[in-house]
Amino acid sequence: MLATGARLTLGSDWPVAQLDPRIGLAWARGRHTPGADPSAVFEPEQQLSGEEALLAYTLWPALARGHEDRGHLSVGCLGDLTVFGGDPVTTPVDELLELPVLLTVVDGEIVYRNPAV
DSSP, X not given: OXXXXXXXXXXXXXXXXXXXXXXXXXXXXXXXXXTSOTTSOSSGGGOOOHHHHHHHXXXXXXXXXXXXXXXXXXXXXXXXXXXXXXXXXXXXXXXXXXXXXEEEEETTEEEEEOTTO
């Protein structure tokens, strides 16, 4: 679909998918159960790059819903974000689940701050 110019939208589709976006990012990039045998890849032609997976969790779903002020960090945009203790784009797939959550902001308000921060 990406080759045609379409944007993918990923997210939690509870109870079908896990709520933790790190699991979804790992699946999108690796197409195998995170931490399991990486040779058991499910539909490897569907693997996304780290950047594609992150866009599919952030900007692309916002744009699909017509929200120009969501899905990216810019002045004047809504302030919903999660800060991880590493880059989810470049972190190896099987290490994504170990990325600590450092900060979560919803509607511009801090709702979680890791005590280590």
